[in-house]
Amino acid sequence: MHDFPAPEILLPHRVSYGETDTMGYLYYAEYLHLFERARSEFIRGLGMSYRDVEARGIMLPVREASCRYRSPARYDDFILIRAGIAEVRRASLVFVYNVMDENRKTILAEGMTQHAVTDRNGRPVRMPVWFADLVSGACGTSH
Amino acid sequence: MHDFPAPEILLPHRVSYGETDTMGYLYYAEYLHLFERARSEFIRGLGMSYRDVEARGIMLPVREASCRYRSPARYDDFILIRAGIAEVRRASLVFVYNVMDENRKTILAEGMTQHAVTDRNGRPVRMPVWFADLVSGACGTSH
Amino acid sequence: MHDFPAPEILLPHRVSYGETDTMGYLYYAEYLHLFERARSEFIRGLGMSYRDVEARGIMLPVREASCRYRSPARYDDFILIRAGIAEVRRASLVFVYNVMDENRKTILAEGMTQHAVTDRNGRPVRMPVWFADLVSGACGTSH
Amino acid sequence: MHDFPAPEILLPHRVSYGETDTMGYLYYAEYLHLFERARSEFIRGLGMSYRDVEARGIMLPVREASCRYRSPARYDDFILIRAGIAEVRRASLVFVYNVMDENRKTILAEGMTQHAVTDRNGRPVRMPVWFADLVSGACGTSH
Numbered sequence: 001m002h003d004f005p006a007p008e009i010l011l012p013h014r015v016s017y018g019e020t021d022t023m024g025y026l027y028y029a030e031y032l033h034l035f036e037r038a039r040s041e042f043i044r045g046l047g048m049s050y051r052d053v054e055a056r057g058i059m060l061p062v063r064e065a066s067c068r069y070r071s072p073a074r075y076d077d078f079i080l081i082r083a084g085i086a087e088v089r090r091a092s093l094v095f096v097y098n099v100m101d102e103n104r105k106t107i108l109a110e111g112m113t114q115h116a117v118t119d120r121n122g123r124p125v126r127m128p129v130w131f132a133d134l135v136s137g138a139c140g141t142s143h
Numbered sequence: 144m145h146d147f148p149a150p151e152i153l154l155p156h157r158v159s160y161g162e163t164d165t166m167g168y169l170y171y172a173e174y175l176h177l178f179e180r181a182r183s184e185f186i187r188g189l190g191m192s193y194r195d196v197e198a199r200g201i202m203l204p205v206r207e208a209s210c211r212y213r214s215p216a217r218y219d220d221f222i223l224i225r226a227g228i229a230e231v232r233r234a235s236l237v238f239v240y241n242v243m244d245e246n247r248k249t250i251l252a253e254g255m256t257q258h259a260v261t262d263r264n265g266r267p268v269r270m271p272v273w274f275a276d277l278v279s280g281a282c283g284t285s286h
Numbered sequence: 287m288h289d290f291p292a293p294e295i296l297l298p299h300r301v302s303y304g305e306t307d308t309m310g311y312l313y314y315a316e317y318l319h320l321f322e323r324a325r326s327e328f329i330r331g332l333g334m335s336y337r338d339v340e341a342r343g344i345m346l347p348v349r350e351a352s353c354r355y356r357s358p359a360r361y362d363d364f365i366l367i368r369a370g371i372a373e374v375r376r377a378s379l380v381f382v383y384n385v386m387d388e389n390r391k392t393i394l395a396e397g398m399t400q401h402a403v404t405d406r407n408g409r410p411v412r413m414p415v416w417f418a419d420l421v422s423g424a425c426g427t428s429h
Numbered sequence: 430m431h432d433f434p435a436p437e438i439l440l441p442h443r444v445s446y447g448e449t450d451t452m453g454y455l456y457y458a459e460y461l462h463l464f465e466r467a468r469s470e471f472i473r474g475l476g477m478s479y480r481d482v483e484a485r486g487i488m489l490p491v492r493e494a495s496c497r498y499r500s501p502a503r504y505d506d507f508i509l510i511r512a513g514i515a516e517v518r519r520a521s522l523v524f525v526y527n528v529m530d531e532n533r534k535t536i537l538a539e540g541m542t543q544h545a546v547t548d549r550n551g552r553p554v555r556m557p558v559w560f561a562d563l564v565s566g567a568c569g570t571s572h
Contacts, residue, residue: 016326017336018170018319022163022218028491028542029161029461033304036458040302040362050303051362062457066495072551075165076326076337113457122501159469160479161462171348171399172322175315176447183445183505193446194505205314209352215408219469219480256314265358304458306451308504313447361451 005084011038015077025072038083039095046134060115067111078102088139091117091124148227154181158220168215181226182238189277203258210254221245231282234260291370297324301363311358324369325381332420346401353397364388374425377403377410434513440467444506454501467512468524475563489544496540507531517568520546520553
């Protein structure tokens with residue numbers, strides 16, 4: 001549980017029946033939904049919701065996503081999704097995630113998503129100043 | 144298996160792992176996804192895709208949906224979704240659905256969705272002539 | 287906002303990007319996921335999680351579900367899902383739901399789910415005493 | 430479109446409304462559902478469904494998944510998911526995927542999933558002979 005960038009947020013989540021599969025596990029695609037929820041809360045914590053970011057004309061489509069599944073979560077498990085920004089470039093961002101058990105003792109999964117910075121039409125653009133300011137303080141001194 | 148409106152379409156579907164739950168069943172919300180797939184194919188069969196309907200400025204948001212679950216489907220089951228139009232009014236449409244096993248012997252589920260006819264802003268409108276023409280022949284003499 | 291059975295629970299929910307569709311609305315099948323989350327919390331509030339109910343050999347598969355969609359929810363909207371039990375019979379249960387905006391002023395959607403009471407193999411059984419006791423106080427004096 | 434392991438399968442898929450998001454794109458988590466569908470068909474093509482593999486006591490939980498999103502897919506797009514096995518080890522398997530447009534001219538996304546070979550209880554096991562035989566001919570001479 002080291003080397004996670006600061007600041008970070010922790011999103012609590014209860015695993016629902018609909019998120020599980022025949023194996024009884026939280027289905028592997030659902031982790032990407034949880035990552036989205038967590039980074040949305042992270043951005044909100046910076047002072048502007050992602051909805052407002054889009055309303056200002058900036059979109060952050062996912063260019064790459066990955067997840068390592070260490071230990072399954074099951075129906076009704078109470079889990080925590082930790083999110084932070086690992087990297088800010090001129091036209092891209094990298095978020096990182098941990099999915100943890102309720103006691104923060106076990107990392108159930110680790111993930112990342114890389115995002116382009118684009119205009120409304122999906123064309124890559126250089127990060128505007130207001131957005132760079134928003135994320136600049138949020139990127140990532142490891143701890 | 145009577146009283147289903149003609150014409151109808153049959154959409155084949157293989158139940159995926161991600162659609163099932165801890166009980167080993169096709170999760171109950173997934174049926175509404177399947178209904179959407181089936182009515183999309185039904186509309187395509189009339190000669191215009193729902194994407195093109197929307198491009199012409201008409202949207203069909205769901206106002207009501209219901210489903211009766213008679214018998215579960217499981218991972219890897221090959222099922223058929225039957226769709227038809229049961230009712231066309233001036234500003235609304237009703238689709239009906241059956242989910243059937245591979246041999247069409249058992250109805251696993253029965254459903255319906257009622258749709259408003261709206262403009263792009265979600266305001267109810269009277270069905271335009273081109274759309275009324277599209278669906279007029281497709282509504283429902285029971286058989 | 288009348289005639290909702292007491293007791294009730296209110297589950298807060300933030301609409302995620304992955305739950306929305308091209309129309310920009312919370313997709314209609316997602317409401318059934320939210321209903322499941324809300325009834326799961328309702329059961330927990332009675333003193334036993336649904337996971338524990340299943341561990342004791344009782345399952346509550348959905349026999350029927352319906353939803354009326356009054357007003358759309360959009361990405362990032364903060365909504366509330368209200369759940370209660372409207373009916374308890376010897377071998378079945380009916381839950382009812384309201385989806386409300388943050389201020390509880392508008393009902394965005396209303397729904398219900400009817401559940402069979404079955405054993406682990408999906409065979410309908412008469413409600414055992416411990417389960418009848420659990421839900422007896424929870425069923426529904428309208429207010 | 431080179432260096433994809435042979436043999437391969439191509440799974441056709443029509444993007445549904447429920448799979449898209451407010452951006453109008455196929456939501457990024459949905460690609461993992463499509464990968465699952467494609468590898469399920471791949472395994473079936475080897476002569477035994479994954480359901481039967483599990484019935485014989487072998488499970489293939491995902492240990493790692495990743496996806497690069499090159500170009501978005503939208504509602505009603507007809508896409509193809511190509512799947513193959515890139516690597517077989519004693520206790521693990523790697524599948525690779527391409528998501529392509531209808532004409533196979535553009536790769537919309539590339540992905541991989543790494544799977545452990547486990548028993549019913551999720552404990553890693555060495556691949557049994559019958560399963561090694563099943564996948565041995567399916568692994569991956571690049572072309």
